[in-house]
Amino acid sequence: MQSGRARFELDGEPLQAPVGTLVFVPPDVKRTAFAEEPGTTLIALGGTAGKAYEPAGFEVWAPLGPLYNAGEYAQAADRGRELIKAHPEYHGLLYNVACCESLAGRTADAIEHLRLAIERSPSSASLAAKDPDFDPIRDDPAFKELVG
Numbered sequence: 001m002q003s004g005r006a007r008f009e010l011d012g013e014p015l016q017a018p019v020g021t022l023v024f025v026p027p028d029v030k031r032t033a034f035a036e037e038p039g040t041t042l043i044a045l046g047g048t049a050g051k052a053y054e055p056a057g058f059e060v061w062a063p064l065g066p067l068y069n070a071g072e073y074a075q076a077a078d079r080g081r082e083l084i085k086a087h088p089e090y091h092g093l094l095y096n097v098a099c100c101e102s103l104a105g106r107t108a109d110a111i112e113h114l115r116l117a118i119e120r121s122p123s124s125a126s127l128a129a130k131d132p133d134f135d136p137i138r139d140d141p142a143f144k145e146l147v148g
Helices: 058-069 073-086 091-103 107-120 123-130 132-137 141-147
Strands: 005-010 013-018 031-035
Touching: 058 073, 058 091, 073 091, 091 107, 091 123, 091 132, 107 123, 107 132, 107 141, 123 141
Parallel strands: none
Antiparallel strands: 005 013, 005 031
16 A cells, blocks of 8 residues: 655756656756655666666665755764764765765865775766865865876
8 A cells, every 4th residue: 555745856846746656757867855744655766777776875874964955064974974884885875975074174084985985886986076065175186086
């Protein structure tokens, strides 16, 4: 039995999704999803043709999203580092912590976590090359070496 309701943001545009809604999102669209009622289940499918799916650990990072959105980058980074200890396999978690560390002025930590993210998922380098969260460290030689 399905129940609940969700809200999506697709490139900043809201989309209400009552129970049973299917949402197709092209790969280049920035997206987020929020359960609007307790007990809501969201199922996300995605991937690249011919390539095995790599879990990024978004569900582990998601509880820290409000800290990031509030500009509490140091606190999000500190809590994210604790999550990394329990889930070091998730490149998305490493990447997001690196973003927060960059924004919090923790250059060396940001570069190290970004390096680990890139080791686990090389596509993280191309994301970081365009991500404004890395603007504070963009001119650092170690960052330039990582992203090419």
